Amino acid sequence: MDMIEAKHLSRAFGKAHRPWAKQSPDALRAVDDVSLRVAAGEIYGLVGPDGAGKTTFIRLLCNAIRADAGEATIAGYSAARQPELARAQIGYLSQRFSLYEELTVLENLRFFAEVRGLPAQEWKPRCHEILAFVGLDEFGSRRAKLLSGGMKQKLGLAAALVHRPRVLLLDEPTTGVDPLTRQDFWQLIIRLVSDAEHGVAVLVSTPYMDEASRCGRIGLLHHGHLLTEGTPTQLRATLQGRVLELAGTPLRALRRIAEQDVGVEDVQMFGDRLHLRVKPGAGDDVISRLRAPAAPLQVTRLRSVPPQLEDVFIALTAEVAAMPTTEGK
Amino acid sequence: MSTVILADNLTRRFGDFTAVDHVSFEAQTGEVLGYLGPNGSGKTTTIRMLLGLIRPTEGRAEVMGFDVQHDTERLRRQCGYMSQKFALYDELTVWENLTFYAGVYGVNERARLNETLKWVGLVGQEKTRTTALSSGWRQRLALAIAFIHRPRLLFLDEPTSGVDPTARRMFWDLIYALAEEGVTVLVTTHYMDEAEYCGRVGIMRAGKLLAMDTPSNLKAKALPGRAWDVFAEPLLKSLAVLEATPGVTRAGLSGDHLRAITLPGVDVNALHAALGAAGVTVAAVDAVEPSLEDVFLALAG
């Protein structure tokens, strides 16, 4: 069953939001006709840079702001018409999970449980259950202030889950977090969705491709538009054979030659090597042309490499000219 | 080639907390040196010590040949610094921000300002308030400001957090162009993928510099074995099987599949055999390039 369903959701800020005002080019369509579904047991990654509309989209799902058009449904409840029922199904963890540093782990959880309306006889067993799940059961009486960054993040997750939501919204949950912590965190999320009985749907927003690659399905958001959707593997497959890695000396001269090759669409430098994106089917031709440049240029490595999600994103947005925009946050 | 940055056992404590713990490294002219680590690992504190913004508790450092504690003003004059928050004044326009910092650096030639603006591609946006710029453009204006006095060394603290991949690539092209002219660049990032852009990368964790080398060497040295993407169902059971398989040094969940690091002797067949014996359905086992995150996990674990 689809736990999150967005149908043609749109929201503009600035003049375009006021229908009586003249439409102006600087009015920002933060979310523009976005439709997506996330089923129970699925992790959906909403990927895009700052200002792409990720936060606005999440706010539309929570009905924290009104949609100009379209509809969002959370576990069968309309976000706009049944906001309280819909919100009761949502657990939300923001980038800066708001905990009360002066309170203990258990006091924090109790607070969030009570705010969520869990009855007195229920919150205690539930808090211990959720603490055990995130691995913090030994730390119930520790002040939140004294937790490590990773433990705080887990407490934030516990607080978001304490009322047994069926939809979990994560806003950039592991930006800048220690990879070890991040690994732990994702194990928890994957365990959560793997639980067939409760079947939580997770939507993760992130600007980072490496975080996105952990999701079951990804949607690429760009200027409020959903450019494409698919599993990481599917998305990468769209560029299969079109990304070449080139190493050699001097790299900068090799770059200029590569940029002039008719089969090459884009060249990106990576420290000691280049990545070339070639036109569909042009891979072998490009390799044969560039393999042996005139002396003193030298190519030490030239081969096809598995495309990264970032390559996919850039290829998809290549046609969008890099114009300064008036995007606010 | 000469040494532009020399850090010798740099250490900084804040009370009981050691933010930077005996860090030593060198940077050469024209290098693009990455400094990779999660938030709070001591990256910013290191940069601040190199610029004389905070004093080291222990150790010493020289930047452009000047001692960071005693010749602070002279070394700062030759350095550009782009701090994490993009030090822009929101009430001011692009041009006003640029002329303000230019004035502070004593740069008064209009030609130089126009040239800098053109370099970062902000021509035509002079009268835009900086609040109205997207993060990618704010980042470039911040770079223009850091480079307005043509320093020989640039410190960039988390320059690309939150900017979109296209803007990030353009930004890196600007950085490479500078390096080509002999400007040394030290750039911090918490973003594992971004470190791939750097000539050499230092890996920081909990104040310690775990390793510093080219991305390729890091992968070769820190991960003597191989990396695999394993597609198998059910996921959690497969993970348990991999963790128990001899020769697997690390296994973890990676979205819809598993990532495993193994010793050099382990091959596809061995992994297939181990998973198959446990009754797991294996869709694919692919040998993959290790990422810097794999390197980080190997060094940290």
Added chain:
Amino acid sequence: MTNSRLLSIIRKEFVQIARDPRTLVLALIIPVVQLFLLGYAANNDVRNIPLAIYDQDRGPTARALIDAYRAADYFKLAYDVDSEAELRTLIENGDARAGLIIPADYSLQIKSGSSAQVAFILDGSDPTAASTALAAAQFIGQAHATAIMSERLQQKGQTAALTLPVDVRTQVWYNPDLASAYFMVPGLTGMILQTLTSILTASAVVRERERGTIEQLIVTPIRPWELLLGKLLPYTILALVNTFEVLVIGSLWFNVPVRGDLFQIALVSGLFLVTGLGIGLLASTIANTQQEAILTVWMTLLPSIFLSGFFFPLEAMPRFLQVISYAIPLRYYLVAIRSLMLKGVGIESLQPQIIPLIIFGLLIMSAAALRFKKRLD
């Protein structure tokens, strides 16, 4: 040689001030609002105290006494009652603030040449008003008594009118009507100079820290004094505009005389301004957020208001508070500005105020400059 770094800072500060119209408007309006509030509300003048009269005599002699009270502005004959109980009720529920009881035999006693007793009752719950009213009541009563005495002597055939052995004639200088505005307006310029400048300066510096721009400024070749001066100058000008504003409204609306030399007033105000700016800077070196900065400035504000003689005369304070008041710069400025404006004295006779102000300015500024280093730790 022009200093481009300093100019850059000043220009930037001005643009920032101009682009933040809300703060600018507030900074310009606050003094006006304060001036009107204090000019009208904090009025110590005692006038038209409602007086209830219980005249048991009802004769012309008693009427003459009542007329004496009516003639002065201090009292307003609000009630004429028929019993002591009625008078008590009026005072108890605050309708009347004073009561006069004239006994039934008042005329008789006067006529017989003996001493007549009248009772004057005052509501002392507002001590300021009560003490003024008390003095007025006594003064009016005595004057009336003297007049009666003088009449009696004349009736006894003495040709010369009564001459009192000592005749005290009071004269109130500089503020003959004892109007509160005269006292408040010069005081207010001091309050505004200190409050507004210290808060604006503190938040202007702390804002750079909050936004992270200070870090960028520190790595530039700018010198600490250039940064400080560049930050302070625009706020100095703003503060002088405020002073001017208060003086203009004070003299045109409240008719407060400006007897002293305008240049000297500006000079002394400028001198005091250094203290206000210094407090702001000092607060900014302690605080990390604008909120902290404002609260820190606020801490210096209350003692300044209460221990400077702004509201309450220093002479009436306990000894130890008087000693503390010597450490309050506003104390010296208030004396100086009141003297300059109301008395029109010259700066040369204000050395006991000006020298401490110079010392305070130097001390606070150097403390701020010492703490303001080009470092983050």
